[in-house]
Amino acid sequence: MSAAVLAPAGAPATRAAAGKVRGIAVYVLKRLGLLAFVLWGVVSFLFVMARLSGDPAVLFSEPDATEDQIQLTRERFGLDRPLAEQYFSALAGALKLDFGMSYTFGLDAFTLVAERMALTLQVLLPGLLIGVAAAFVVGIYAALNRSKARSRVLMSVAFLLDGIPYFFLALLLVLLFALSWRLLPATGSGTFEHTILPIAVLALSSVATLSRLVRGQFLDVLGEGHIQMARSKGISPASVLFRHALPTALPPLISFVGLLFSISFGSLVVLEPIFNYSGLGALLVRSVTTRDFPVVQAGVFAIALLITVINLAIDAIVTLIDPRLRTKVAK
Incomplete structure (x- = not known):
């Protein structure tokens, strides 16, 4: 009797489930590796830029500091050590979230x-959520x-x-x-009143950017064959929209929301000083x-960590809701 006949009936399903688990584990490990790579790149970039812009001891010292004071600064921050030792010390500090004390505030x-x-985030998250909705x-x-x-006026x-x-x-x-x-x-x-105008700026900017993309995406999806077939079967317009069109249109839009988060965070570097x-x-x-x-x-x-985590989470959400990507991950 062949091995295929002797194998338990549930063996193929078990192997498929094990393969799916392996696929998801590999996917998660790849994303964690990407996160580690990005953070390593950020720390390395900051380390290099601090030295390309001049002697860090001079940068960290007062503009009118004497040579003796600059030398004391160099010793205080370990800038007199070999460059490789400084680099690995910076990496170790980043792992512990230890970047030293603020010169201005005297705090960690x-x-x-x-x-x-x-x-x-009290401004960014409400502004982005209102804008996306x-x-x-x-x-x-x-x-x-x-x-x-009315549609043309809205888009204008x-x-x-x-x-x-x-x-x-x-x-x-x-x-x-x-x-x-x-x-x-x-x-x-x-106070809450102080956050209203910054939130309004982010929300209006998000609506202006994302609404045109949503319109274009839904126009493409509503013209696809399976949507036309659903309509021809007499399915209600609301059901066609939310059960058929929305799941197809969502993945690229959710991906853009992750990009919009990064753009909005960058804009706050300019908006916060204005307000x-x-x-x-x-x-x-x-x-x-x-x-x-x-x-x-x-x-x-911190910004690089937050944006990378948000984008990885968005990527995972898109993978979960898009059956094509979900199948690819499970293989």
């Missing part, structure tokens, strides 16, 4: 960055009513908003809501100006 650099990061509503409405005047407004730089939009909102109508504070932080908001962006600008290099290192590392 990464602790200070984490506190300011929390304030930044509104962009899907506007984009889907425009796709379903593409021949109507989105196109105009997308052409306005976010810093100019911030100044415009301050002029209207803070200076002219006196409804909101122009600058500052600490005098005490977030991470304002801290980094001040730290670069005052040569507070430990804070700059900790801030750039």
